Each structure stands twice: as structure tokens, then as C-alpha cells.
Amino acid sequence: MIVPIFNKQVPLQDGSLRTKIEAYAKTVGFELHNIFIIDGSKRSTKANAYFSGFGKEKRITLYDTLLNDLEEEEIVGVLAHEVGHYKKKHIIANVAASIFTTGLTLWLLSLFIGNPLLSEALGVSTPSFHIGLIVFGILYSPVSAVTGLLMNILSRKFEYQADDFAKNTYNAEALISSLKKLSKTSLSNLTPHKAYVFVHYSHPTLLERFNNLRR
Incomplete structure (x- = not known):
């Protein structure tokens, strides 16, 4: 509710990156429906990703700078770290x-x-x-x-x-x-x-x- 006031979020389009993310999420038993890209580049060059929400509202958000700076395998590695935070409570x-x-x-x-x-x-x-x-x-x-x-x-x-x-x-x-x-x-x-x-x-x-x- 709050993030869209300050940033634009769009769903990650179908492709190899989304396929890899969903495949990894499935292997670790992480139910995931929402993957978004946020326009973080309009305020900073910092590349990041974050996880938010509980239950069915869980979502992973990728900074557009992250997609520009990292390869797909590296992005999934970053997301694996974020999923680790969730799995470890x-x-x-x-x-x-x-x-x-x-x-x-x-x-x-x-x-x-x-x-x-x-x-x-x-x-x-x-x-x-x-x-x-x-x-x-x-x-x-x-x-x-x-x-x-x-x-x-x-x-x-x-x-x-x-x-x-x-x-x-x-x-x-x-x-x-x-x-x-x-x-x-x-x-x-x-x-x-x-x-x-x-x-x-x-x-x-x-x-x-x-x-x-x-x-």
C-alpha cells in the first residue's frame, strides 16, 4: 500500500529469469506468486532486492538496477539469501x-x-x-x-x-x-x-x- 506511493512496481515478465526464480522457490518449498521490479534507479544507483509480506501476500521485489548489474544466476543467488531470511524466521x-x-x-x-x-x-x-x-x-x-x-x-x-x-x-x-x-x-x-x-x-x-x- 505504501511503496506504490513513492515508486512504480511492475511484474517481472515471463522469461528465463522468472523461470529460474520460480524453479528455485519450488525446490526450497517457498510459495511465490508475486515477483516485481521497482524503479529504484530514479533515486539511487544502489542495487538491491527485498522480500515482504506474509502468507499469500508474499512478494519478491527486484530493483531495476539489480537487473542491470547482475547476471541471472547472481540474481537468483541474491534471492536465495533473501528467502533464507524468511525460512529462518x-x-x-x-x-x-x-x-x-x-x-x-x-x-x-x-x-x-x-x-x-x-x-x-x-x-x-x-x-x-x-x-x-x-x-x-x-x-x-x-x-x-x-x-x-x-x-x-x-x-x-x-x-x-x-x-x-x-x-x-x-x-x-x-x-x-x-x-x-x-x-x-x-x-x-x-x-x-x-x-x-x-x-x-x-x-x-x-x-x-x-x-x-x-x-
Whole structure:
């Protein structure tokens, strides 16, 4: 309902690519009826694909840039990775984690709003909603850093699992080849510092993913 407001989506036409995608989906027991192409190139050169929906509304969406940059085998390799996220129930886990962190945020906000001690700490004698928001923004920063770190660790674990699924059900080399091309178009840093990766990266580095896929 929301995506069509900002982007145009058209069904993937019949052909060898659609045949390969449907054949792969059938081999892994992934019921698929909707394959769309989205005009992502009007805002970015980044190539990507994503999976959305539940039940009969499941759909795979390919960026038009993905079709331009990758070969058909590589595209199916990328989709095998996305199907891995679904098969491993990563979508449900991410939704649950988001609900938990949102609940934690709102609970902490309820403690800060209207607290006279915190207002006095900023030199305001009369507590107010606006001062409570400012105090919350200051004090929540370290909590946000911790929850963000934990979410990144979980996300990297899920990426490895999805890569393993693609390796075991399709072709590791096709996914490796696609990752090389995608990292080139997105200008990825190939040698980030390990500490920076641990804190900020939601995906493993390219080399880490290669080593895992070829292990």
C-alpha cells in the first residue's frame, strides 16, 4: 500500500529469469506468486532486492538496477539469501526485537516526563513535557548505543545464516560474485576496522562473508 506511493512496481515478465526464480522457490518449498521490479534507479544507483509480506501476500521485489548489474544466476543467488531470511524466521525475530526496544524506549520516556528532579538539574523549577523530552534525549543516548550494538550483533548473525541457506540450497559462488558487484556499485569499504565493524555494521564485511561462504 505504501511503496506504490513513492515508486512504480511492475511484474517481472515471463522469461528465463522468472523461470529460474520460480524453479528455485519450488525446490526450497517457498510459495511465490508475486515477483516485481521497482524503479529504484530514479533515486539511487544502489542495487538491491527485498522480500515482504506474509502468507499469500508474499512478494519478491527486484530493483531495476539489480537487473542491470547482475547476471541471472547472481540474481537468483541474491534471492536465495533473501528467502533464507524468511525460512529462518528472521523477519518475525526482527519485528519482536523492534517491539521490545520500542516498549523499552516508551517506558523510559514515561519515567523522565514530568520528573521534577531532572527538570531542576537543567535549572527549570517547574517540570514540563518539553524539558522532559530534552532530558530523555540526553540520558537515553547511552541506552540507545547499547541496544543498537545488540541489534547489529543479531543482524550480522542473521546475515551469516541467510548466506548459509543460499550456499546450501543454491550456489555459493553465484552469491559471492553478486556481492562483489554490489559492493563495487555501493562503494563499500573493503578494509574497515574490526572495532568499527563491531559497533556500527549491521552486515558482516565482504571478506567475512566470502570466507563463510567458502568454508
